[in-house]
Amino acid sequence: MSIMSRWARVAVARPVGRLLDYRCSQKLYPGQRVLVPLGNSQCTGLVLECFDSPPPTKLRAIEAHLDPVPIFDSGLCKTLAFACHWYRCDPGQLVRAALPAGLGISTMKQLIRLPEAPWPEAKSLQALESLFQGDRTVRAQDLDKKDLKALLSSGAVSCDTRITQPAPEPRIERIRATKDPEFLPKRNKSQRQLLEHLIKIGDWVAVSQLRHIKGLRRLIRLLETADALERSTQSLHEVVDHVDRIPEPTEEQAAVLDAVDLKGGFSQHLVYGVTGSGKTEVYLQLIKKVLDQGKSALVLVPEIALTPQMVSRFSARFGNQVAVFHSGLKDSERRSSWHRSLRGESRIAIGARSAVFAPCHQLGIIIVDEEHDSSYKQGENPRYHGRDLAIVRAKESDCPVVLGSATPSLETWHRAQNRRQNSQVHRLKYRATGATLPSIELIDLKSIPFQKRLPVSPPLYEAIERTLERKEQAILLLNRRGWAPLMTCLDCGFECQCPHCSVALVSHRPQRLVCHYCGFEQSPPTHCVECNSTQIGELGQGTQQLEQHLRGLFPQARVGRLDSDVGRRRGAVRGLLERFAAQEIDVVVGTQMLAKGHDLPSVTLVGVILADRGLQLPDPRGSERAFQLLTQVAGRAGRAGKPGRVLFQCFDTQHPVIQAACQHDGDGFLRWEQSRRQAMGLPPFRRAALIRCSHRDRKSAAREVQRLSRISSPGCQILGPAPSVMERHRDQWRFQFLITAERAQDLQFHLARLEDQKRPKNSGFRVVVDVDPSELM
Ligand SMILES: [Zn+2]
Ligand SMILES: [Zn+2]
Helix, strand or coil, X not given: CCCCCEEEEEEECCCCCCCEEEEECCCCCCCCEEEEEECCXXXXXXXXXXXXXXXXXXXXXXXXXXXXXCCCXXXXXXHHHHHXXXXXXXXXXXHHHHCCCCCCCEEEEEEEECCCCCXXXXXHHHHHHHHHHHHCCEEHHHCCHHHHHHHHHHCCEEEEEEEECCCCCCCCCEEEECCCHHHCCCCCHHHHHHHHHHHHHCCCEEHHHHCCCCCHHHHHHHHHHCCCEEEECCCCCCCCCCCCCCCCCCHHHHHHHHHCCCCCCCCEEEEEECCCXXXXXXXXXXXXHHHHCCCEEXXXXXXXXXXXXXXXXXXXXXXXXXXXXXXXXXXXXXXHHHHHHHCCCCCEEEECHHHHHCCCCCEEEEEECCCCCHHHECCCCCCCEHHHHHHHHXXXXXXXXXXXXXXXXXXXXXXXXXXXXXXXXXXXXXXXXXXXXXEEEEEEHHHCCHHHHCCCCHHHHHHHHXXXXXXXXXXXXXXXXXXXXXXXXXXXXXXXXXXXXXXXXXXXXXXXXXXXXXXXXXXXXXXXXXXXXXXXXXXXXCHHHHHHHHHHXXXXXXXXXXXHHHHCCCCHHHHHHHHHHCCCCCEEEECHHHHCCCCCCCEEEEEECCCCCCCCCCCCCHXXXXXXXHHHXXXXXXXXXXXXXXXXXXXXXXXXXXXXXXXXCHHHHHHHHHHHHHHHCCCCCCEEEEEEEEECCHHHHHHHHHHHHCCXXXXXXXXXXXXXXXXXXXXXXXXXXXXXXXXXXXXXXXXXXXXXXXXXXXXXCEEEEEXXXXXXX
């Protein structure tokens, strides 16, 4: 039999912008890593497609196979291939997103002395001969470039390329309790707490999962000496079944569990449940069934650092079956999660956006929690949408996908309404605890005297006071971090702006001005650069100021703050949420980070300082985001039986978004938004791509965007061009336009034409193509 000719389509781990084809002699499978020639060097690649036919053109050959069996299954390979095509992103960047750092396998050139050849006589090379004694090899990178060249041309040594293996997987250290804490004296509080925690879990716990505990190492040592716990540093193997008690599902939850067919291949499910309706419990029980079938599960959550409770619930139920993926992990931790998923030791992968590429095999279900969350869309290259890729991966893996939300995105809701592609909507109308949804009251700021309006109007003040009297908790939302959003000259009105972007600098404490878009910082000016006046004042309020204001209003209350300034410190968000849950804080002030699915049982009051903020933004998605934020934050109130109260302070009390949020009328809002989008010819009725063009020179950027926006193709409409909302960003002037098309293939055809018209990378123009953009303007 003749040797079969084969070839493969490979995503190489370098920014070459497209998939490359190579021929191969051995049988190859999608999902295997290979070493391929690229220019004059070699690089690692991931095989995405294989063909058992003669290659269409003359191709270079694959040099080595790096994996004996595929590391990615075909469902994931097809998802990656889809993402390369649909988002028009660089396959190299996608592969890097899919493989944890250190797994991109690199190569090393090594030199070997050839025994027959004489050593060159050049003086400078004499000293090097000793390096090669006893058949030792020398790394090419350790030699001077000139010496290396001379040695190679002399023929005394030969050069080999060797594959360097990734760093070994770190061992996993786990502990478990072996004694009741009774033997400990009462004063050893932290030792007792740790031991009680371990007993509650009742099994081995990875030490890395307990990292948030203060003085953990010392506590483990003390308890180990007292024979109260066992430590092991082996790899994880055994299957841990559910550890905590499984609650009986409510009637509504049971209906969803029955309706999701785990054996029938691909289907789409929207679990549309009010806040607190127990969506997580539905996920947990579905996953249990999937594990019982011997399959694995993938769970996406938005911004995992903000939702430590979610991971804790999964760990409590499934123990070491859970592998966590998110950007806050160290490289070694991420590699460990990745290996455990790959080897099937952990059959549940849970993580933010990029976990959609987790190497799970035999997927039985994919779950996307809070599917509406904008963090699923990656804002930089590769610009993929985690939720949409999750649906693609479920389809390619032939398993159901469950999207959960209390405020579904218009895209998902629209798709579910059309009942296309085997999709269903499941409603959870009641809270699992039996609590009722909080009543929402509007405070019309127009009717309140100017001086008393903001930030805390008299009715809100009174409500906070009552809440504190009852020893309950309150959260206050103000979607602006920092001290004051504006620093202006009170004489001429000059605003302090970022020198690199077209936005106002935000005042922070301790005294400094910060650009929230590029991070530029400066100390506040002492006088106006326009009119030299020293009357410089701060206008408006941010979370820092609100926090201090509340401390003044309620000196007896313990006030905390949650925003991304706080969140920058590792573990700070978790610490704050834990202290709040332990009732060590009475009031938390914060940005939209407050609305992220936290379950805070003692919160009975939610105040929104400016509920209609953001409704005037030009982006058509602004109202959807505002509705989601208001509903989600209101949903934090009164979850555990005690009635909740929500107050929205606003100027435009009649705005349809405010009215719908007030009446918990999600369907009403979605219908209103749907007809608006249809009238505007925007997604979900048409597919869209945003093209943004930037250059250091304003005129050049404007001319270039004009040129690109004049390209036309059948079925496509162009909206714009116009300056971006932030016209200047990091010294680049930005213009943009939107391409919409009813049919996806028309949009792709247009984008391909646009690609051909793009100027080269070194031209100073930057063109960003954002398919399915999260911002429409
Ligand atoms: Zn001035
Ligand atoms: Zn800036």
